[in-house]
Amino acid sequence: xxxxxxxxxxxxxxxxxxxxxHATELLRFVAIDxxxxxxxxxxxxxxxxxxxxxxxxxxxxxxxxxFNRAFRGPMNTDxxxxxxxxxxxxxxxxxxxx
Numbered sequence: 001x002x003x004x005x006x007x008x009x010x011x012x013x014x015x016x017x018x019x020x021x022h023a024t025e026l027l028r029f030v031a032i033d034x035x036x037x038x039x040x041x042x043x044x045x046x047x048x049x050x051x052x053x054x055x056x057x058x059x060x061x062x063x064x065x066x067f068n069r070a071f072r073g074p075m076n077t078d079x080x081x082x083x084x085x086x087x088x089x090x091x092x093x094x095x096x097x098x
Contacts, residue, residue, distance in 0.1 A: 012050040035079060055084060
């Protein structure tokens with residue numbers, strides 16, 4: 001008689017800090033023609049690399065060239081760097097003194 005087991009939890013490893021987390025806590029990146037792109041919906045096919053959506057983990061992944069390792073070859077990470085700059089601008093305190 002089969003026993004019912006709890007539903008599997010999709011855990012992934014952040015390529016920046018190397019900690020294991022639930023897939024919903026991480027941001028997925030995919031490689032399209034040797035360019036790393038954000039896959040916010042996690043719907044694109046192919047190999048994915050998972051990173052915490054924090055500037056610290058993204059910087060670590062870029063510094064360690066973790067995207068090159070994850071996708072097994074040299075990658076263009078310009079889109080990741082642009083996403084990181086946008087994220088940092090949104091988090092930066094605003095100067096309200098006019």
